[in-house]
Amino acid sequence: MSANALPPLALTMGDPAGCGPAISAAAWSALRLDPALAFYLIGAPHLVSGVPVRIINSPADAAGVFADALPVLALEGAPEISPGAPNASAAPAIVRSIEIAVADALAGRASGVVTNPINKALLYSTGFRFPGHTEFVAHLCEAAGHAASPVMMLTGGGLRVALATIHMPYAAVPEALGDGRLERIAHVVHAALVRDFGIARPRIAFSGLNPHAGEDGTIGREEADVINPAADRLQAEGLSVSRARPGDTVFAEALSGTWDAVIAMTHDQGLIPVKTLDFWGGVNSTLGLPIVRTSPDHGTAYDAAAAGTCRADSLIAALRLAAAFATNRMKIQS
Structure with missing residues (x-):
């Protein structure tokens, strides 16, 4: 590895009964000739098929074998799993894979973490108590x-x-938006646009919660009472953040170049436009961490795993984005 080369990315195994093994192999096949996108899989070598596999002893070994074989940092105790048949006995290995990936990234052995999809319900049955990947990775960092x-x-x-807001009933959203949440999120997004995306002067839009962004308070008060005051305070701090923009136009504005990012008030309000425009290639990133973390924007896809029809588009995009984030962070530090 040259003095300026970044360490490889750490790819977690995800649920081995899902799409993880297949899309990991497909991603390696697509990216293996680009050393800047080198990654290693933390999981069970016997669960990967269709591509050459090389067991490595440390992340430092990944770059040297990446062009010829998928590097795998082997986990002990991973059970035999059939595609499409979730098995709770795999839960300890799934969790351990995430723990190792985060530890490697924090120690500088990996330039970032890319997580294959997990089944949270399966993990809950074995004592996992986090709402999902995002919260667990944040906990490990803390x-x-x-x-x-x-x-x-x-x-x-x-x-x-x-x-x-993410996974909560719509009735709970208005109260959740208060108490400084919007300012905290805007600060994290602004910092990530600078550090990870390399945008020197980010422009951020708040979407409205109500139709037409509340229509001057006639279709709801959340914009006037919560969102717009938060935007005003952020603008006073020097951040370029809009007042609430109507949800039916703000994403078109972003596509036209008016905004570098949109902060959507609810889960579906934000995911619908992304998945409509790029259903197969969307990427989920966790901002505000000391490490790079991205993930495919889909679930375990048990049916596709059983049928052998898994698509790796989103994982490939997640690996590319994680590498770009790591490169931008290195530029800022150098």
């Missing part, structure tokens, strides 16, 4: 002594969309 302010961002179809 447990290692690093601050973490995780914010979910989806990229795809020319859009960058961060989410102000």
